[in-house]
Amino acid sequence: MANWTDIEMVEAVLHHDNHTLERCYRDCKSYFTAHAGAFFVAETLIDDIFQESMIHLWREIETRRIELCDGRLHRWNQGTLQPLNCSLRTFLLSIAKRKHWEQLRKQEHEVLTDDVRLLDSSRYGDAPPAEADEREVRERVVTDAVLGMSDRCRQILTMFYYEHRSLDEILALRAENTSKVGLKTSKYKCMQRLRDTVRAEFQRLRLHP
Amino acid sequence: MEVKLYNNESEETMDELDQLIAHEINSQAQWQAMMQDWEQRKRRQRRLRLLPVISNIVSVAALMVLGFFIQSLMPEAKLADQNKADQLIPVIEKLVTPTDSTVIESVSPTRP
Numbered sequence: 001m002a003n004w005t006d007i008e009m010v011e012a013v014l015h016h017d018n019h020t021l022e023r024c025y026r027d028c029k030s031y032f033t034a035h036a037g038a039f040f041v042a043e044t045l046i047d048d049i050f051q052e053s054m055i056h057l058w059r060e061i062e063t064r065r066i067e068l069c070d071g072r073l074h075r076w077n078q079g080t081l082q083p084l085n086c087s088l089r090t091f092l093l094s095i096a097k098r099k100h101w102e103q104l105r106k107q108e109h110e111v112l113t114d115d116v117r118l119l120d121s122s123r124y125g126d127a128p129p130a131e132a133d134e135r136e137v138r139e140r141v142v143t144d145a146v147l148g149m150s151d152r153c154r155q156i157l158t159m160f161y162y163e164h165r166s167l168d169e170i171l172a173l174r175a176e177n178t179s180k181v182g183l184k185t186s187k188y189k190c191m192q193r194l195r196d197t198v199r200a201e202f203q204r205l206r207l208h209p
Numbered sequence: 210m211e212v213k214l215y216n217n218e219s220e221e222t223m224d225e226l227d228q229l230i231a232h233e234i235n236s237q238a239q240w241q242a243m244m245q246d247w248e249q250r251k252r253r254q255r256r257l258r259l260l261p262v263i264s265n266i267v268s269v270a271a272l273m274v275l276g277f278f279i280q281s282l283m284p285e286a287k288l289a290d291q292n293k294a295d296q297l298i299p300v301i302e303k304l305v306t307p308t309d310s311t312v313i314e315s316v317s318p319t320r321p
Contacts (some may be wrong), residue, residue: 018243021243022247025244025247026247026251051241051244054240054244055237055240055241055244058240059236059237059240062236138229139229139233142229142230142233143233145230146230146233146234146237147237154234157234158234158237158238158241161231161234161235161238162234162235162238162239163238191227191230194230195226195227195230198226198229198230199226
């Protein structure tokens with residue numbers, strides 16, 4: 001039994017209430033650990049998948065893809081706002097299941113790629129969003145594109161943009177890159193793929209890039 | 210709109226889309242960092258909870274060792290006392306037995 005409500009969690013995310021968020025995080029982790037065994041084959045992936053899924057969930061709330069409406073949680077799907085028919089914890093498990101399958105597929109094909117996972121265009125609908133919703137839809141498209149990055153791209157771009165490391169520092173920390181030129185090229189390719197993915201979706205929805 | 214130098218290392222300028230992407234990367238990295246911080250705090254709290262338990266176990270073990278040590282010394286102490294007593298008994302007997310005064314003066318307790 002959760003000691004918090006879904007609404008409490010949504011409000012904690014929107015108001016940056018870290019104390020409540022930590023409590024929600026620990027509850028979600030206990031729930032996840034208790035139920036993940038039924039879905040996941042590889043136990044070594046559980047912690048990573050849990051954290052990725054939590055980030056995904058929080059970003060959906062921050063970009064208001066999941067929002068509170070008439071005292072109930074709703075979610076934007078295929079361009080329309082629909083009631084969320086499950087708890088956030090169950091939704092978290094569904095995110096995790098998808099990520100788990102993606103991980104297994106990646107391992108199976110042994111593909112080391114800088115590709116960004118293709119966006120599921122059906123999530124944004126076919127019609128251009130209303131002007132008032134444009135900003136939020138743009139953010140969701142970018143959120144999904146960044147969530148779909150390869151681990152390699154995520155590591156390089158996070159070190160560069162979040163940790164503000166120089167290319168020399170990143171080169172020293174990453175054994176996979178052997179030259180600064182190679183690293184610069186990788187960074188450029190990662191960003192370019194993100195731009196292309198996002199721009200393609202923006203064009204389809206007739207949003208300004 | 211162009212903004213220069215999002216990262217000091219870079220000479221590139223960032224357009225609005227790049228800014229959006231960099232901002233999203235930052236947001237997700239912040240969540241990641243927060244979760245790692247919570248996990249570390251949980252591990253620290255677990256260690257702190259174990260500390261009194263470990264401390265008690267160590268104290269009890271130390272007391273047991275001390276006890277064994279003291280106990281091991283005791284038989285020798287008893288033996289030493291017993292030897293002294295054995296040596297003193299003849300002397301005392303002679304002292305208390307009425308005899309020629311010259312015999313008493315000539316007797317002296319032997320040292321162990």
